[in-house]
Amino acid sequence: LQAWLPGSLGARCLDARGIPLGLAQQYGLGYAPAGEWPHLDNRGRPCRQWKHGRLVIPHQNPAGQLVNLYGRAVDVGEDKAPRELRHDHLPGRRGNFNAPALQKPAVILCEGGFDALSLLAAGYPAAAVFGLDGLRWNWVKARRVIFAFDADGPGRAGLNKQARAAVLLGKEVYFLGAEAYQGHKDLNEAWAATGRLDLGPLGEAEEERA
Numbered sequence: 001l002q003a004w005l006p007g008s009l010g011a012r013c014l015d016a017r018g019i020p021l022g023l024a025q026q027y028g029l030g031y032a033p034a035g036e037w038p039h040l041d042n043r044g045r046p047c048r049q050w051k052h053g054r055l056v057i058p059h060q061n062p063a064g065q066l067v068n069l070y071g072r073a074v075d076v077g078e079d080k081a082p083r084e085l086r087h088d089h090l091p092g093r094r095g096n097f098n099a100p101a102l103q104k105p106a107v108i109l110c111e112g113g114f115d116a117l118s119l120l121a122a123g124y125p126a127a128a129v130f131g132l133d134g135l136r137w138n139w140v141k142a143r144r145v146i147f148a149f150d151a152d153g154p155g156r157a158g159l160n161k162q163a164r165a166a167v168l169l170g171k172e173v174y175f176l177g178a179e180a181y182q183g184h185k186d187l188n189e190a191w192a193a194t195g196r197l198d199l200g201p202l203g204e205a206e207e208e209r210a
Contacts, residue, residue: 001030059095
């Protein structure tokens with residue numbers, strides 16, 4: 001899958017979102033061309049097939065081992081694919097994108113891979129949880145956790161739930177202010193529009209810890 005990324009519709013998707021191809025390759029992204037893609041689940045049974053060309057983002061565990069794959073439909077225009085077909089994961093347990101970052105002294109947590117890639121491109125340590133509930137706190141060894149969830153209703157609801165869990169575990173919890181989003185819904189939108197992410201004093205601290 002990684003070998004098919006350069007020159008693909010997946011690479012065009014990354015370019016439109018301001019993500020350098022080299023960075024995406026460094027973090028294991030790939031591309032699955034359109035067609036029938038039969039897969040086996042973790043019990044060796046046939047499972048659903050992936051249709052539409054997909055940009056593929058790896059799920060990992062904290063050791064950096066591949067545990068699942070996320071696919072974003074791009075061959076019909078990433079926002080034109082039917083919503084129920086736009087996002088897909090392989091069956092089985094999920095991990096996190098760039099999960100080894102959870103082991104650092106400090107980490108920025110995002111909902112999706114594009115936001116984490118935007119932060120990585122801007123020089124900040126980040127991991128993506130693939131949704132609002134996709135985090136296993138026993139994986140998070142970071143003492144300082146900065147939440148960078150989407151600036152929308154679901155994002156705020158998920159933020160409140162996960163932040164409470166982090167406080168109960170004794171983490172130092174911080175939140176990105178509205179200025180970090182520059183009037184956009186999420187960090188990738190802000191990065192794609194402006195080519196910069198400024199996390200203020202929080203970002204300065206994280207650059208020192210990275």
